[in-house]
Amino acid sequence: DETVLVGEFASQIGVPATQVIMSLMKMGIMANINQHIKYETAEKIAFEFDKLVEPLQKEEEKEDVVIKDDLEEDLLPRPPIVTVMGHVDHGKTSLLDAIRNTKVTAGEAGGITQHIGAYEVYVNNKKVVFLDTPGHEAFTQMRMRGAQVTDIAILVVAADDGIKPQTIEAISHAKAAGVPIIVAINKIDKEAANIERVRQELSDNGLLVEEWGGDIIDVPISAKKNQNIDKLLEMILLVAEMEELKANPNRPAVGTVVESNLDKGRGPVATVIVSNGTLKVGDPVIAGTAYGKIRALINDKGKRVKKAPPSTPVEILGLDEVPMAGDRFIVMQSDKAAKAIVEKRRIKSRDERLEASSKITLEDVFDKM
Numbered sequence: 001d002e003t004v005l006v007g008e009f010a011s012q013i014g015v016p017a018t019q020v021i022m023s024l025m026k027m028g029i030m031a032n033i034n035q036h037i038k039y040e041t042a043e044k045i046a047f048e049f050d051k052l053v054e055p056l057q058k059e060e061e062k063e064d065v066v067i068k069d070d071l072e073e074d075l076l077p078r079p080p081i082v083t084v085m086g087h088v089d090h091g092k093t094s095l096l097d098a099i100r101n102t103k104v105t106a107g108e109a110g111g112i113t114q115h116i117g118a119y120e121v122y123v124n125n126k127k128v129v130f131l132d133t134p135g136h137e138a139f140t141q142m143r144m145r146g147a148q149v150t151d152i153a154i155l156v157v158a159a160d161d162g163i164k165p166q167t168i169e170a171i172s173h174a175k176a177a178g179v180p181i182i183v184a185i186n187k188i189d190k191e192a193a194n195i196e197r198v199r200q201e202l203s204d205n206g207l208l209v210e211e212w213g214g215d216i217i218d219v220p221i222s223a224k225k226n227q228n229i230d231k232l233l234e235m236i237l238l239v240a241e242m243e244e245l246k247a248n249p250n251r252p253a254v255g256t257v258v259e260s261n262l263d264k265g266r267g268p269v270a271t272v273i274v275s276n277g278t279l280k281v282g283d284p285v286i287a288g289t290a291y292g293k294i295r296a297l298i299n300d301k302g303k304r305v306k307k308a309p310p311s312t313p314v315e316i317l318g319l320d321e322v323p324m325a326g327d328r329f330i331v332m333q334s335d336k337a338a339k340a341i342v343e344k345r346r347i348k349s350r351d352e353r354l355e356a357s358s359k360i361t362l363e364d365v366f367d368k369m
């Protein structure tokens with residue numbers, strides 16, 4: 001469990017520690033500035049003060065593997081990674097389907113059914129990667145674990161329903177992650193659709209759209225009737241170009257696990273997004289407390305590939321256990337180095353588990369007193 005020191009947290013969000021402590025008291029938590037509170041609690045408090053907390057990075061992850069920075073001259077443009085967020089039933093899945101269906105060419109038709117939690121499409125000959133895994137929870141969890149996989153957030157808002165609690169949550173996640181938001185005002189085919197009302201509600205929540213003199217791009221769409229999907233995609237490209245996303249394809253890969261499971265026949269399977277470098281078959285890799293040699297790479301069309309350059313979503317086989325969504329994967333120099341790091345991590349996580357269970361016993365004792 002991620003925690004943060006009250007004093008540090010207060011200065012992080014620029015609020016006097018006494019006020020943070022007061023808010024904690026209101027929540028029934030007694031803590032002084034030298035005590036740790038849960039990340040979730042911190043996030044709630046920050047929200048109260050209209051502040052957002054940066055994801056906390058685990059100390060040990062910063063330290064056990066050092067990843068060298070790239071030289072500016074080694075960096076090349078990379079495709080944007082886009083996440084679709086929004087309130088339930090506002091049309092996230094429908095939009096992802098509409099994009100996939102308009103952009104997957106006939107030759108790839110067989111690949112449509114393949115699902116690895118992410119896919120790539122070409123818009124005006126430029127690649128865009130869509131993640132359809134991170135619902136809100138996955139997104140928050142990944143951020144809490146210090147992982148950021150999204151470059152652009154598409155916020156889907158149903159024109160007949162407007163801004164809802166999960167819409168607001170999505171806005172704050174995107175803001176906390178510092179990623180640009182494009183609003184897709186969906187279901188404009190519906191009788192009750194009211195685009196202006198959505199824009200009003202967006203502005204009430206700090207997102208002023210261009211039509212209203214702000215800088216947030218919105219695109220009224222119908223995912224169901226396939227209206228304006230191309231326009232939305234063009235806006236994604238536009239925003240991506242402004243972001244100047246870059247990576248170095250000529251280095252060992254690093255990235256993030258976005259999905260994982262234990263497959264009966266294939267063993268541990270993880271969908272990863274390569275954030276930098278190029279991942280290759282045969283690479284020795286670590287991911288959380290898992291390690292192994294990449295046995296196979298499978299792309300979003302279900303085809304085996306030999307390598308995966310930056311921003312590619314790809315399924316990897318060959319790990320010895322199932323990593324968690326949000327785990328960073330890192331290609332190591334050798335099998336030996338991969339094994340050594342993971343063994344250390346396993347001992348550490350075992351110790352942490354033991355510590356946690358001994359704490360519970362103590363509390364149990366106190367309960368009985």
Ligand code: GDP
Pocket residue numbers: 086087088089090091092093094095186187188189190221222223224225
């Ligand atoms: P999600 O929960 O955000 O993934 O929403 P879904 O994509 O599952 O959509 C929820 C419901 O809204 C489904 O019944 C969709 O058919 C419907 N829906 C999605 N987009 C549109 C749209 O553009 N127009 C209309 N009329 N219905 C839509």
Ligand code: MG
Pocket residue numbers: 092093094
């Ligand atoms: Mg859905």
